[in-house]
Amino acid sequence: MPAPDAGGRSAAAGALTDVRHVPYWLEGPAPDDQAALAGPATADLAIVGAGYTGLWAALSAKTRDPGRDVVVLEARSAGWAASGRNGGFCSSSLTHGLRNGLGRFPGEMATLERLGRENLDAIEKTVADQGIDCSWERTGEITVATAPWQVAELRELPALARSVGGSLEWLGQDEVRDRVASPTYLGGVLDRDGVAMVDPARLARGLRDACLRAGVRMHENSPVVSLGQHGSAVALTTAYGELRARQVVLATNAFHPLLRRLRSYVVPVWDYALVTEPLSAPQRRSIGWSGRHGMADAGNLFHYYRLTDDDRVLWGGYDAVYHYGGRVDDRLDRNPETFLRLAEHFAETFPQLEGLRFTHAWGGVIDTCSRFSAFWGRAMGGRVAYSLGYTGLGVGASRFGAQVALDLLAGHDTELTRLQMVRHKPLPFPPEPVRWAGIELTRRAVARADAREGRRGPWLRTLDAIGLGFDS
């Protein structure tokens, strides 16, 4: 997007002056934490991390075998991290979008698309069966073009989707503006039912409750500091206890991985979001949006946005920030420069909402890997399995990731474990300082490509050639 003038910048800054730096979804009363692990304990299956991946793994393990003794160890409170603070787009895509999937797994994309739809249906069914009150709305999503080069790229998508059994619809400028009113839209692509909007924190807390009802034992405020082998068991050590388990699922996302070998595969990258005050009835009418679709634009650096239950707008994305050495620190949740940029872009997209103020601004960390979609593996003689690397599209894919991890632990030959996507890992990142320099160079090259009608320069073309380019 073009840089705004000084007036636009100060209006955007003014809209941010009252923000609370807390994720909108996590504000308000939280359930009491389950007691921390104290002393020695045993389990059939231990799960490290109580975000969506860990919670789905625990619930699914109990569903597969109700007699299994399942224990979850969580460093803080279930769902406090990415799972409780994301945009709430629960997508059927397992590959971070169609083009990224077609570029990396062309031979099995039709299967991955089908599995992704089945996965989204299964999430919807669990939400209904378990009575999870998470404002599930299967609205679909519209990806909009805000520059002519994006129109050309989006127009190709419906045919690409058809080639792998999917269905996307092209919307011309008037059709897309009829649905959501922004003067920046030049066209768009509608995915009618491949995406649901959820309240992410209520989904995480609902899954936590479902786990507890199923008999999963959970210990919060119990960071695992080491993982070791003890005879035929895996020993997980926390500050005040030790859990010995026959099998382990690691669901630690972007946090320091307990297996050294994973350090080169995942880098922590910050993603940021704002939420506005509730729209008044005239403001709401001025933007249309009666279908309440999830929205995203088609830039390489893209925004995602949606309505909340009480008709606020959540507006996030665009910047993706990596800190040297893979620093993970709560202080990085605040990024005024990015908040200001997001507020400016919001004002350009919806000028009719001038004067609307933001109430919440926050960030969270995502587990970026070089293929931008999850990967799996086993360690310690097959006793440990992990599912990581969702790269910012894990609300839906985390359930699939958990099923794969359980199949790997069971040693079963299943449709999931036979997938190329499951059998192969992404390319590792180089060590620092090359890692930081490479990520920074890529971030700048991507921003330049957006500013130059999508034309990718030599650096991005090289990454594309070696399979490290991003195209969602």
Ligand SMILES: Cc1cc2nc3c(=O)[nH]c(=O)nc-3n(C[C@H](O)[C@H](O)[C@H](O)COP(=O)(O)OP(=O)(O)OC[C@H]3O[C@@H](n4cnc5c(N)ncnc54)[C@H](O)[C@@H]3O)c2cc1C
């Ligand atoms: C701002 C933002 C917006 C996003 N928007 C979307 C979106 O709209 N749609 C989408 O699909 N995805 C989105 N994502 C990504 C999505 O939220 C994640 O992919 C998903 O939540 C990953 O779930 P997870 O369980 O793997 O990880 P997390 O939710 O990060 O959970 C990992 C858990 O592991 C725990 N843990 C880590 N190490 C240890 C340890 N040693 N011992 C014990 N516990 C440990 C952590 O405390 C944490 O609770 C967004 C992410 C962010 C940050």
